[in-house]
Amino acid sequence: MPGLEEVQKAHEAKLTQLINELRGGGAESDLALVRALIHRAVHVAAEQKNVEFCAVATFLADMVTHAHGLHHGGDPRGEAHRDGLH
Secondary structure, three states: OOOHHHHHHHHHHHHHHHHHHHOOOOHHHHHHHHHHHHHHHHHHHHHHOOOOHHHHHHHHHHHHHHHHHHHHOOOOOOHHHHOOOO
């Protein structure tokens, strides 16, 4: 039986197809897509009642750090961090 990581990758592959159809409509549209995905994911976890809330919350916290690194790297002395935005 495949583990969590393998199942997640399979789900992500299917979601990628849909995401590619929906993205690219401009900044507001792309933000709306991100928000919709997160919102629906939280509902999936709550509705199924078989996903532990703490696991979801921990994963979301990990994704905040991951998103930060994807946007402008993890260097706290980097340009994006010196401009007063962080």
